[in-house]
Amino acid sequence: MIQRPRGTRDFLPEEMERRRHYEQILRQVACSHGFREVSTPIFENTELFTAKSGPNIVEEIYSFEDKGGREIALRPEVTASVIRMFINEMTSAPRPLKLFYFGQCFRYERPQSGRYREFYQFGAEIIGAPNAETDAEAIALAAAMVEALGLREYDLKVGHIGILRGQLAELGVPADAAGEILQKLDKKLYDEAAPLLRSHGVQEDGIESVFATTQVAGGKELLSEIGGEPGRYLNELFRFLDAYGIDDVAIDLGTVRGLDYYTGVVFEVEAPCLGAEKQVCGGGSYTLSEVFGGEPVFSTGFAIGFDRILLALEREEHAFDGKKLDAYVLPTGEETREESFRIAARLRREGLSVDVDLMRRKMSKAMKQAAATGARFAVIVGSKDLAEGAVTIRDMDSGEQSLVPLEGLAKALSA
Ligand code: ATP
Numbered sequence: 002m003i004q005r006p007r008g009t010r011d012f013l014p015e016e017m018e019r020r021r022h023y024e025q026i027l028r029q030v031a032c033s034h035g036f037r038e039v040s041t042p043i044f045e046n047t048e049l050f051t052a053k054s055g056p057n058i059v060e061e062i063y064s065f066e067d068k069g070g071r072e073i074a075l076r077p078e079v080t081a082s083v084i085r086m087f088i089n090e091m092t093s094a095p096r097p098l099k100l101f102y103f104g105q106c107f108r109y110e111r112p113q114s115g116r117y118r119e120f121y122q123f124g125a126e127i128i129g130a131p132n133a134e135t136d137a138e139a140i141a142l143a144a145a146m147v148e149a150l151g152l153r154e155y156d157l158k159v160g161h162i163g164i165l166r167g168q169l170a171e172l173g174v175p176a177d178a179a180g181e182i183l184q185k186l187d188k189k190l191y192d193e194a195a196p197l198l199r200s201h202g203v204q205e206d207g208i209e210s211v212f213a214t215t216q217v218a219g220g221k222e223l224l225s226e227i228g229g230e231p232g233r234y235l236n237e238l239f240r241f242l243d244a245y246g247i248d249d250v251a252i253d254l255g256t257v258r259g260l261d262y263y264t265g266v267v268f269e270v271e272a273p274c275l276g277a278e279k280q281v282c283g284g285g286s287y288t289l290s291e292v293f294g295g296e297p298v299f300s301t302g303f304a305i306g307f308d309r310i311l312l313a314l315e316r317e318e319h320a321f322d323g324k325k326l327d328a329y330v331l332p333t334g335e336e337t338r339e340e341s342f343r344i345a346a347r348l349r350r351e352g353l354s355v356d357v358d359l360m361r362r363k364m365s366k367a368m369k370q371a372a373a374t375g376a377r378f379a380v381i382v383g384s385k386d387l388a389e390g391a392v393t394i395r396d397m398d399s400g401e402q403s404l405v406p407l408e409g410l411a412k413a414l415s416a
């Protein structure tokens with residue numbers, strides 16, 4: 002038997018219904034905030050991802066040479082693609098552009114709970130407005146999405162990557178070396194960050210001060226303690242968040258995004274019930290377009306790990322009832338089989354979701370099948386009833402049966 006590749010999943014109908022349900026909620030929330038959906042290719046030129054994300058990304062991506070000798074990669078994230086699309090197609094569009102996407106990403110990672118090689122991201126990008134209200138808008142959307150999904154316990158943390166970047170620059174670390182150090186700090190790998198800092202001539206007290214910054218975490222009271230431009234910016238951001246009614250936000254200067262391109266505000270949402278793989282959303286502001294040959298354009302975006310947030314909802318035991326079939330149509334015998342199909346077709350045209358027996362089952366077996374599909378009603382098509390222009394419908398929950406004239410059938414089934 003052929004198995005699916007490591008780190009991938011199959012989604013059976015029930016799971017798919019659940020996924021579509023939540024996906025639809027996220028779409029609605031994004032649209033209600035004035036964002037519009039886009040879709041980009043699942044594979045891109047590898048260069049798109051290596052251009053700025055640095056060499057580390059190569060180990061994490063599925064890349065290959067295609068038959069024409071081109072270096073191609075399955076996308077590990079969608080932000081780079083959206084910015085590429087913006088530069089290719091949308092630079093003259095009125096700004097800001099507020100875009101969202103949903104789709105799968107691929108990373109060559111060690112599979113574990115909440116970590117797959119094929120997974121789904123629901124993300125949004127705001128392109129074109131360099132100010133705190135743009136960041137507030139992105140954070141507001143992320144928060145609204147998590148709320149709309151119904152996740153009960155989560156932490157929203159905001160930081161400013163400019164603080165650590167500024168500190169590293171002051172200590173003499175070249176800008177192009179900062180990314181690797183920040184990646185270590187993101188994972189709290191202090192033992193690996195220290196030698197890197199030393200290699201750039203940073204003294205022990207400098208290293209201590211950098212590490213201390215990543216430990217600064219708390220509530221809004223910290224706002225007055227953060228100095229410089231990042232401090233001023235964060236104060237402004239929190240005023241807009243406040244106006245949006247988002248007050249349960251923590252400040253955490255240890256919020257460092259793994260990818261290189263973040264420059265300003267960074268934020269994350271964590272679901273503590275997930276343990277180690279608890280980060281369900283990550284985002285921040287960046288200027289990516291200049292890397293791809295466009296003018297520098299200020300953007301803010303985030304991506305929700307769709308699979309992870311669904312896992313969190315599962316841990317919190319949120320009930321999900323899939324949409325039921327309205328009716329299952331079954332004939333009492335051979336003589337009404339064709340008429341059953343005619344009735345099913347008519348009900349479908351009238352907008353109901355209807356199934357019909359395809360297995361030539363005897364009535365009792367067909368009734369069992371009707372129950373198994375979860376249909377709300379069985380429509381029993383018998384020749385005696387038909388002669389009177391009627392069918393019998395059975396409420397599958399109560400077992401109650403009643404005779405309904407054919408012309409009133411759709412109405413009776415939708416009641
Ligand atoms: P992590 O530190 O957990 O690897 P990341 O910083 O690599 O996350 P991002 O690139 O910001 O993650 O992606 C956004 C979100 O996508 C993450 O917050 C997470 O929920 C989800 N995600 C990332 N990698 C995977 C994966 N391999 N499988 C499932 N979800 C993932």
Ligand code: MG
Binds near residue numbers: 259
């Ligand atoms: Mg990762």
